[in-house]
Amino acid sequence: MNDMTMAVRKPADSTVRSNEPRKPIYLDYQATTPMDPRVLDAMMPYFIEKFGNPHSRNHPHGWEAEEAVEKARKQVAELIGADEREIVFTSGATESNNLAIAGVARFYKDRKNHIITVVTEHKCVLDTCRHLEQEGFEVTYLPVKPDGLLDLEVLKQAITPKTVLVSVMAVNNEIGVIQPIKEIGKICRERGVFFHTDAAQAYGKIPLDVNEMNIDLMSISGHKIYGPKGIGALFVRRKPRVRMIALIHGGGQERGFRSGTLPTPLCVGLGEAAAIAKREMAQEAERLTKLRDRFYESIKARLPEVYLNGDLGNRIPGNLNISFAYVEGEGLMMGIKDLSVSSGSACTSASLEPSYVLRALGVEEDLAHTSLRIGFGRFTTESEVDYAADRIVEAVQKLRAMSPLWEMAQDGIDIKSIKWAAH
Amino acid sequence: MAYSDKVVDHYEHPRNVGSFDKNEAGVGTGLVGAPACGDVMKLQIKVSPEGIIEDAKFKTFGCGSAIASSSLVTEWVKGKSLDEAASIKNTEIAQHLALPPVKIHCSVLAEDAIKAAVADYRKKHQA
Numbered sequence: 212m213n214d215m216t217m218a219v220r221k222p223a224d225s226t227v228r229s230n231e232p233r234k235p236i237y238l239d240y241q242a243t244t245p246m247d248p249r250v251l252d253a254m255m256p257y258f259i260e261k262f263g264n265p266h267s268r269n270h271p272h273g274w275e276a277e278e279a280v281e282k283a284r285k286q287v288a289e290l291i292g293a294d295e296r297e298i299v300f301t302s303g304a305t306e307s308n309n310l311a312i313a314g315v316a317r318f319y320k321d322r323k324n325h326i327i328t329v330v331t332e333h334k335c336v337l338d339t340c341r342h343l344e345q346e347g348f349e350v351t352y353l354p355v356k357p358d359g360l361l362d363l364e365v366l367k368q369a370i371t372p373k374t375v376l377v378s379v380m381a382v383n384n385e386i387g388v389i390q391p392i393k394e395i396g397k398i399c400r401e402r403g404v405f406f407h408t409d410a411a412q413a414y415g416k417i418p419l420d421v422n423e424m425n426i427d428l429m430s431i432s433g434h435k436i437y438g439p440k441g442i443g444a445l446f447v448r449r450k451p452r453v454r455m456i457a458l459i460h461g462g463g464q465e466r467g468f469r470s471g472t473l474p475t476p477l478c479v480g481l482g483e484a485a486a487i488a489k490r491e492m493a494q495e496a497e498r499l500t501k502l503r504d505r506f507y508e509s510i511k512a513r514l515p516e517v518y519l520n521g522d523l524g525n526r527i528p529g530n531l532n533i534s535f536a537y538v539e540g541e542g543l544m545m546g547i548k549d550l551s552v553s554s555g556s557a558c559t560s561a562s563l564e565p566s567y568v569l570r571a572l573g574v575e576e577d578l579a580h581t582s583l584r585i586g587f588g589r590f591t592t593e594s595e596v597d598y599a600a601d602r603i604v605e606a607v608q609k610l611r612a613m614s615p616l617w618e619m620a621q622d623g624i625d626i627k628s629i630k631w632a633a634h
Numbered sequence: 635m636a637y638s639d640k641v642v643d644h645y646e647h648p649r650n651v652g653s654f655d656k657n658e659a660g661v662g663t664g665l666v667g668a669p670a671c672g673d674v675m676k677l678q679i680k681v682s683p684e685g686i687i688e689d690a691k692f693k694t695f696g697c698g699s700a701i702a703s704s705s706l707v708t709e710w711v712k713g714k715s716l717d718e719a720a721s722i723k724n725t726e727i728a729q730h731l732a733l734p735p736v737k738i739h740c741s742v743l744a745e746d747a748i749k750a751a752v753a754d755y756r757k758k759h760q761a
Contacts (some may be wrong), residue, residue: 536679539672541697545637545645556672556697577669613651613701615676615693616669631668 283482387530511516662755
């Protein structure tokens with residue numbers, strides 16, 4: 212074990228040239244984001260000085276904390292045009308998704324028992340749906356088009372008189388594509404079906420308005436928007452009213468939807484993160500789009516046979532998901548050790564299948580193994596992007612030179628014509 | 635995941651990368667794995683008239699452990715007879731590179747690649 216742990220640091224340092232940044236570059240903003248220092252500043256007083264329980268109704272310490280929590284609730288609501296009374300604080304988007312889907316399904320189960328979702332949803336949505344199937348609910352998992360977007364006609368046809376809920380993510384976590392949320396909301400409202408959207412990757416990144424888009428429930432995450440980890444929220448519409456059965460029982464906080472003492476500093480952090488996003492979203496989106504395009508153009512200009520996964524037009528500014536044909540993703544990541552990116556290859560995770568999201572787009576397995584997700588964010592600089600592009604081009608060229616598949620492709624051999632033995 | 639020093643060394647300084655002409659009489663070629671599974675190894679051996687492996691080359695599509703496993707075996711097979719080369723076990727490769735359990739299949743593939751190259755050479759020289 213000893214030499215394994217040492218191995219990580221040594222080569223990274225020895226390959227760094229003097230004019231290169233020494234710290235690893237973070238390009239995985241869809242996994243998580245660092246906290247914005249302004250968020251931390253807002254949170255600090257609520258750990259020691261203003262520590263009260265926001266549910267203590269009878270003394271100044273409680274009032275002080277309650278005031279902070281309610282201000283945060285308003286900030287969270289304002290970013291999506293909601294009323295603060297429609298915001299329920301949770302531990303994060305996973306809990307919000309569980310609560311929204313299971314909570315609504317279980318409340319209305321005597322009347323309706325059918326849920327519609329999409330195959331490219333986050334695991335916490337898909338896994339909640341699997342559990343509900345075991346409870347007797349029927350779930351339809353809709354396919355997506357090759358660009359990653361939902362076909363609205365397919366959705367319309369899937370809705371039945373038994374459908375209680377449609378759950379479609381606003382932005383996909385792997386490929387960053389933006390679903391036609393407004394159109395989906397309209398269809399759901401017309402058909403009298405609740406519409407839930409997992410907006411963990413969308414909230415604070417793209418404009419969202421729960422009324423304009425007819426959204427009934429929306430899951431929100433703190434740590435994807437430069438806020439703290441361990442906090443999220445669920446928007447639950449009041450008119451027309453959405454009812455749910457709680458997952459966590461106790462003192463009846465959060466209108467009975469989510470018992471437990473609210474973590475005041477985390478709520479304040481989420482609120483501040485939302486307020487900053489509201490102020491800066493437009494200009495930040497413009498900046499990130501420029502950075503992303505600069506990176507992508509630089510890669511494409513120097514490397515043949517790179518393929519973008521997911522639609523480019525309907526995509527959040529800070530995401531790229533690229534297949535570098537003939538170079539396996541994990542092998543590639545080893546060649547760019549000072550860049551923190553993520554790979555759609557099976558080898559990087561515990562499962563043996565490559566990314567189910569890429570497979571759902573119809574990306575061939577061999578190409579799915581060659582994909583990298585590159586995420587840009589608030590603290591990404593132009594020089595980091597240029598450096599990252601250089602390193603990736605270098606590594607891909609080196610690995611292609613030693614790839615038997617690249618050699619065959621250069622010799623005009625179609626690798627699909629070969630009978631490979633699966634192993 | 636952390637890689638062993640030996641895996642990192644083979645990844646950063648791969649031995650014997652390249653190709654021989656597979657139609658040459660003394661060359662045996664093994665191509666194993668599958669693109670859909672995320673790793674493919676091509677191992678080639680050049681065999682002397684006396685039946686000794688004089689040279690070896692590889693190309694690999696795969697993770698660092700797959701690249702290291704194939705790079706390592708090109709070193710190991712040189713100077714060996716066909717029977718000796720074909721008797722190299724995946725466990726020796728895995729042990730030498732300190733591969734973690736999830737990467738054992740890379741060493742299995744490298745063993746298969748040697749056996750496939752030897753078999754290819756023998757098939758050519760049967761007649």
